[in-house]
Amino acid sequence: MNNIIEIKNLNKFYGKKQALSDVTLSIKPGMFGLLGRNGAGKTTLMRTLAALLQKKSGSVTICGIPIENEKEIRKIIGYLPQEFSMYPSMNVMEAMDYLALLSGLNKQERRERIEVLLQKVNLTEHRKKKIRALSGGMKRRLGIAQALLNNPKVLIVDEPTAGLDPEERIRFRNLLSEVAEERIVILSTHIVGDIEATCENIAILDSGKVLYQGTVHNLLAVADGKVFTKTVDRKELPTLKRDLMITGMHTQGRDVSVRFLTEHGTSNAEACAPNIEDAYMFYLKKNGAELEVNGNVILE
Template identity: 50%
Template sequence: MEIRIEHLYKKYGGQEVLRDVSFRIPAGMYGLLGSNGAGKTSFMRILATISEPTAGAVTINDMDIRNKKEIRKIVGYLPQEFSVYPSMKVYAALDYLGILAELPKAVRRQRIDTVLKQVNLESEKNKKFKNLSGGMKRRFGIAQALLNEPEILIADEPTAGLDPEERIRFYNLFSELAKDRIILLSTHIAGDIEAACSRTAVLDHGKVMFEGSIAEMRRLSEGNVYLTEIKPGEINDFKKKYKVIHLQQNGPDILCRFLSDTIPAVTHVLCEPTVEDSYMYLLKQCGEGE
């Protein structure tokens, strides 16, 4: 089971949003990391056969991406923005989507019951879609993506709008599902990738800046991540000298985690890097190279 991407390009008018993208996605949980506008959604829409590449090749389980009918039989897709007819009830909406997916009636009923349980929407099945909370709508979106038992699940910002408990629940669900399929999820939250995925790719301005294991990703910023304490009035000057990852109040002072290519001219502690550290380090390197 594998998705293979080779020299993929995508243009909208004169704007190039994907540039010579090449890598492979194996079975398991795979993370696509990048800021808004990095090209993640364009990339995932191509894999879901909603958009066509300008150039390059994509194969899913050795099937060409242009074979849309067959690809859609094995792919489930959760876009960033998802909706159905507002007045449809949850169960009826899933049944309608199952009909469009050409699932037999008996199979639809069984699958709807299963996915409603998986996403914890059993008690809401008779509620109209327009009356669902934002988090419930996101859960519905995940349910519809799982309806056809896809071999490939593509999820664009799947936990947007979910509270921390729901996010943990869904990453646990995705991890369980990933045992026998590919789950590709995109996010701008590095911690989610680190917690859930075994491999990741980083997109920036349509180009792949990194592809590899989570352990390899962490090592990118090894020896460059530091922790120090500064006074609140020193923050602006400190940011001019160093790339600040995050700040945390620590009594009257500020605990500051930051990047530096050289030994800092402040009292500091060298830290074990995280995926977030390395992601920020990559973006810093990209910015300096422009």
């Protein structure tokens, strides 16, 4: 059994609408970021990998197991869905115990595993707390803990940081990085910062198609020399918005410091090192994605 996820020419339709189009990816152990806008097909891909959706065509093998073999796939997969919740009237311990039971763990295994995991996600002291009383961040951490109950080879995490405050987000990212030391962790997000902080290998998905697969380093290289900053008077801003792809703005009195993307350079602008957000935007634009910038950064 290898430790690779191989996706070849994967297609998925919802009725007549194509949600995934010839997706081909190879995912190795460690953190793998799946970046894309809302509606890009990330959740569909994640759910297909979790054997929760039927594909139309193509092939998917997870650690050598064909996706059609759901029984075996379920044994090696951990999944944190986008809309994560548990029975609100149960407490943390009861909910974990119930899911561990469904994961096929015996009594002793359940006790030991739950203890380790709650410690890992820093919820030990909240073990008796009802699910409904947990904060958003605690719930997400509990989500990771439940996804690790069966000690999966592959952990699929769908939009886990949406709605979290900065402190919780950082804590959550660190937790994911820790977990990824022993397995494949696929992190789907539209928040570029999450990818930047945790992933070395990524894929960009747009309209169901893979626009990019590779390292963060290579993605940044694509945008190298294409990112500039310039300080302009506020009055010039509408013109700039029309002509350039602005990825950041900082107002200082009447002046505005603008960060933008362009392939051809511009006068009075200073070139700067691209970040992953710039590179992502540049890549989307380069591949003909319809972007709605209008002076606002569409990504957090």
